[in-house]
Amino acid sequence: MPPAEKKQSRGKYTTKACEECRRRRAKCDGKKPSCSRCLQWSISCQYSSNEDGRRPASKSYVDLxxxxxxFLEEFLAKRGIDPDAEKSLEEDAAEVSSYMEALCDQFKGRLALDESLNFDDDGEMRFFGPTSGRLQFVAQDATPEKESKACVEPEPFGSTTYDAxxxxxxxxxxIDLYFTWEQPWYQIVDxxxxxxxMANRGRYFTPLLLYSILAMGSRYSDRVETRTDAxxxxxxxxxxxxxxKTLLHRxxxxxxxxxxxxxxxxxxFYIATGADAAGWLHHGMANRLSLDMGLNLDPAAFDRAVSMCPTEMQLRRQIYWTLxxxxxxxxxxxxxVCSMLDVQGSVNLPSNAEPSSPREQAILSLQTALIRICQTYEKIFLSLWAPKPSLNxxxxxxxxxxxxxxxxxxxYDxxxxxxxxxxxxxxxAYTLHMVYHTARILLAKPFTIRHQSASSDADANAEVQTQAQSVSTDSARAICTIAQKYxxxxxxFHLSxxxxxxxxxxxxxxxLEDIDGEDILPSQKSRLEVCVGVLEELAGSWQPARHTGNNLRRLLSARYNLTLPGGEKADQLQSQTGGDLFAQSMGFDIVDGANTEFLPQYEEGLPSTLGLPPALDSLPVDYGFFDMLNQMNMDRMW
Structure with missing residues (x-):
């Protein structure tokens, strides 16, 4: 074959070959759903879902x-600092710095532990910091021997059995439903x-914990025997x-x-049923108890004061980071506001030293990734949304x-x-990506044109406003795309x-804020249909989703004359909750949802209708309060 013809017949090859071509070490053109070679030989063509290590960074990531x-180079230049001149000093100090960091890590959190550990009669550890006056009254003849109560089985309080x-x-x-759907996201139980x-009457099982797990598992079940009202x-x-609740008091x-x-x-569970205030209270109690037991300090720092089982050390880390x-x-x-700040704790990330199954490894990676992005959430809240933001x-x-x-x-990581x-x-994993895009929305919202018009930062440059608006819109659309993938x-989303x-x-x-006037585009309608559908599916397990979805559906119907499928089911579920009867019993008139007489006079518009603050100057308020407010007061405007 002539060289020119041979060169012409050569095809294009991909950096990621299919499984069959990789196994045979043959060149693959990467065509999908089947490459040319597999198609020629009638072979099943499959591509691995594993990440390609040679994957280049995205253009947006490189631009950032x-x-x-x-920005950093300009910052240094304005202060007369030459970055190149600093390199030699940095190299000389690198070795010393790394040594000092390693040394500091060994003592991380230990300065607060001197004579600060106490044990109850049941063997549970209690923590008191160095500023606590009670430490001055430690018995002079207290032996410095290392305590070993942390792994001793405590004497049971009352009956450890439960009604069979x-x-x-x-x-x-x-129990299976709980550990399959709830625990991977809210990993408070190992x-x-x-x-x-549970099988061996160990210290990590109590009837109280069992009933709590059964209650949460019931939220994911369609079986009527889990309900008090079928x-x-x-x-x-x-x-x-x-x-x-009965066992908790004891x-x-x-x-x-x-x-x-x-x-x-x-x-x-309180939050699931729409009782947000009670849910907030009980989570606050859990947070306080975690501080009482020293969960905000890494258990590795206790090794000189108490002998602790490796399993309990891991569990303490897991509980702390979940909270x-x-x-x-x-x-x-x-x-x-946030009630647990990163600076208030010194706890290593959860880890698994023993080999684990792919699912266990994925769940561990999930918690680590969630911790990382929640730390970014905290920065966003403190910098932009706090009553006294840390940034001007x-x-x-x-x-x-x-x-x-x-x-x-x-x-990217x-x-x-x-x-x-x-x-x-x-x-x-899909919920994790939704959280990522929600973080981008919360970050960008204070910089958008709509928000700036109601704030003191009216002179913000247009470039920042345009970027923020683009970030918000792109992330909102991405959440809809993720929902479709899910x-x-x-x-x-019933089990989400x-x-x-x-x-x-x-x-x-x-x-909704992106809609120009009263004209809604087909693409906008499609995405809003996705949002309403997701909320309706979530409503089977989570009461706040039901009320939020109903409010969104009513707004779309009133403002844009947009009737979405499934409204009859939503209205039926709404009537089952007895919200209207409760409002009427409080002396409020319930106006028909189709009555829009007062809608044009309601200047606050969208945010308040959905259960958000009128000017979007703060994050969503208590949905439990808005559930009642929607039924008692806001129905008047419809």
């Missing part, structure tokens, strides 16, 4: 890095420790919940780690660019098991964590 470098009236099949069903302690899905788990007299876990689950993450997601959900108006544009880069870096560019069998993989509710609401708010 360049902008950050240029629950059918074993139902109990196992609800599945292996709980199941082992026609009301919001009563699912109510019986187990009442049992847990166990609070001598709390343990399992008490913190149960408090966290009880708080989640920390929930605090940030709750701050976003309720619009309240001049500092905010630089923070926007810096934080966008941090978020992009977080996304996600391990393959948490990516969703290919179908992912871990449903919570549905394709899992069918429905409640966090998806606020993420979807955030996307819907941005999408």
């Amino acid at each position: 890095l360049r902008q950050r470098i240029e 009236f629950i059918p074993t099949e139902l109990e196992n069903h609800l 599945e292996d420790l709980f199941r082992d302690s 026609n009301d899905p919001n009563t699912a788990g109510r019986f187990f919940f009442e049992q847990a 166990e609070m007299e001598r709390p343990r780690l399992a008490t913190i876990q149960a408090l966290g689950l009880i708080g989640m 920390y993450c929930h605090d940030k997601l709750s701050a976003s959900y309720t619009g309240r 108006q001049r500092q905010r544009p630089a923070f926007l660019k810096s934080c966008l880069l941090d978020l992009k870096t977080w996304l 996600l391990p393959p098991e948490l990516r969703i560019d290919q179908p992912n069998h871990l449903p919570h 549905r394709q993989q899992f069918g429905s 964590p409640i966090t998806a509710t606020h993420c979807t609401l955030s996307a819907a708010t941005v999408l």
